[in-house]
Amino acid sequence: MRRLLTVLSTAVLAAVGLTPVASAAGDGDIAAALATVPGLTVVKEDPAPAGYRFFELTFTQPADHRHPGGPKFEQRYTLLHRDFSAPTVAFTSGYNVSLSPNRSEPTRIVDGNQLSMEYRYFTPSRPQPADWSHDLTIWQAAADEHAAVQAFKKIYPGKWLATGGSKGGMTATYFRRFFPDDVNGTIPYVAPNDVIDPLDKYNRFLANVGDPACRASLKALQRDALKRRDELGALAADDAARKGYTFTTVGSIDESLEISVIDSYFAFWQYQPASACASIPRAGAPAADVWAWFEQVESLNTYSDQELEPFVPYYYQAAVQLGSPEAYDSYLRDLLRYPGTDVPSTFVPASVKLPRFDFLAMPDVDFWVKAHGRQLLFVYGSNDPWGAEPFELGYGSRDSYRYFVPGGNHGSTIAQLPAAQAAEATATIRRWAGLPAASSRSLASAAAPAAFPDFDANQVLADRPRL
Structure with missing residues (x-):
């Protein structure tokens, strides 16, 4: 079983005809703002590139969102803060959260803040005792993201985007399906869509x-x-x-x-x-x-x-x-x-009991994307096996797009698309984020994440499961 932008300086912004975004909180301090969010704990602040602050956090979540008064667990997050009024990107890999200040491609494109979330049940973000069959579902994980985004909107009132790669791309899509009004755009990368099991493409x-x-x-x-x-x-x-x-x-x-x-x-x-x-x-x-x-x-x-x-x-x-x-x-x-x-x-170890397969979960999401999806932008690689069964846009999809990187694999990105398509996709994401279209100069900046670790958060690394 195989397993599923540099910071623009004021001078650069002026050169491309843009103005710096003023902080909605004036001279407010992000650490002080974080202290006002119920259920949020600042574990520590780590070094970050100039112009940013980077925090490791935990956020208290119900083990079962249908019973919010029941058992709780601490879910691990990180926050890369740039400006209170900048757009904010909700990112998840679908696995563990990275503890380095990496930026996903959409975060670079909009030069925004990034809230990164660990997927429930990936340690240490696991309820104890663990009730896998009730608590580890795509809806419960979407409800985690919903609760976090709603909490952080008190700090970041601007536009929000959601993104992720591979299982994280699936997660971003499911989040949008169950909570369609939480964000202004969703950018899933290399997200499989295994609609009907075991019919196989x-x-x-x-x-x-x-x-x-x-x-x-x-x-x-x-x-x-x-x-x-x-x-x-x-x-x-x-x-x-x-x-x-x-x-x-x-x-x-x-x-x-x-x-x-x-x-x-x-x-x-x-x-x-x-x-x-x-x-x-x-x-x-x-x-x-x-x-x-x-x-x-x-x-x-x-x-x-x-x-x-x-x-x-x-x-x-x-x-x-x-x-x-x-x-x-x-x-x-x-x-x-x-x-x-x-x-x-x-x-799966014998100690974890498997319920019967849910044959309705994936067709439900697939139907929603085709019939009701809006502000969705899917990116795939033409050589990636996970793109064999991609999400498809349908008669009801609105303001939504799908791209394939020629010869691309499971690390495919917008920057790897043909230039016209990359510019089109970038302009769409910036529009969703309430920003003007980028010039070729700012596009080049978005593709070169200098001063950040050499890692693209959309890339699912080869030491992970197939997905």
């Missing part, structure tokens, strides 16, 4: 993606790896011993290896550039070379208990609401010892 995509010779090389390497599983298994065992890995959840190190080999094809197209086809080892290459390639694409120990543990909430949701692609493994069937196990439930 992913395998048809994988059978035709990229160059035929590259696909053939990948499949030949996979078959070779499964034929040499004892040799590669010994390397996996040595690696597991050094790192203290165990394999109770999936059952064995051999099963982990087999599923990793299956998933490597999907993972290659998800994360690697087309140029990486030249680096695929030939069948029969030295085991050390094959091991090193898998370490770059899909580690053969991906499904150890220790590697799985941080992402169990994702696998749980994939097993009960989100859905997932079926395994792309028909050409490997004669070599498989554990056929049918590459499914989300395999990666």
Whole structure:
């Protein structure tokens, strides 16, 4: 199972015909403003680039928003503050929150504030005791975001946007579906839309993606790896011993290896550039070379208990609401010892009980996007397997758009679109944020996040689950 703008100075603003945004709170202090938000705790303030302040926060949430008087938990947030009257972007990766002052692409485009949220059940943002079946649903997570945005609007009364990449893009879409009036625009990146499980479009995509010779090389390497599983298994065992890995959840190190080999094809197209086809080892290459390639694409120990543990909430949701692609493994069937196990439930510990799959959750969101969605801007990569079943705009969609980055993978961004499309998308986002269209000069600034860590918050990193 594979796992789902620099700050414009006053001089620059003047050069492009814009004026700096004045603070709505005058000379008010953001730390003092945060202290007025009920349920919010400032854990600490961390260093931030000039012109910004960066805070680690917790926010008290009900474990079950349908029973707000019941048990509570502390949800982890970060806030990158620029100006009280600047637009504000609600960001989530759908996983843990980053504790570095990174800016998502929409935040750079609007030069705004960013409130980043950890998804519930990703530790430490987990209720205790944990009632997975009642508390870990797409609606509950959307209600978390709703509560936070409403609380922070007391500090930031301007325009709001929501964004996220991959599972975070799905989260931003679900938030908009359940609370359509909370934000002025939603920008989901590489967000899958597995509408009807198990009807699957992913395998048809994988059978035709990229160059035929590259696909053939990948499949030949996979078959070779499964034929040499004892040799590669010994390397996996040595690696597991050094790192203290165990394999109770999936059952064995051999099963982990087999599923990793299956998933490597999907993972290659998800994360690697087309140029990486030249680096695929030939069948029969030295085991050390094959091991090193898998370490770059899909580690053969991906499904150890220790590697799985941080992402169990994702696998749980994939097993009960989100859905997932079926395994792309028909050409490997004669070599498989554990056929049918590459499914989300395999990666959820037995201690977490799985309710029956909710076949209505994804069709409901899909219908809403087509019939009622507004101010939605979806970005996909044409080579990304997760774009095989994208969100589609329909007869009722209003002021909404969808773009595909040519040759793009799971890290696709607006900046990678053809220039005319990138300018169009950027102008749309700025319009939603109540800002004038950007000049080419300010577009260039938005694409170059100098003084911030070298990390794009929309990119789902390869050490995370497939999604």
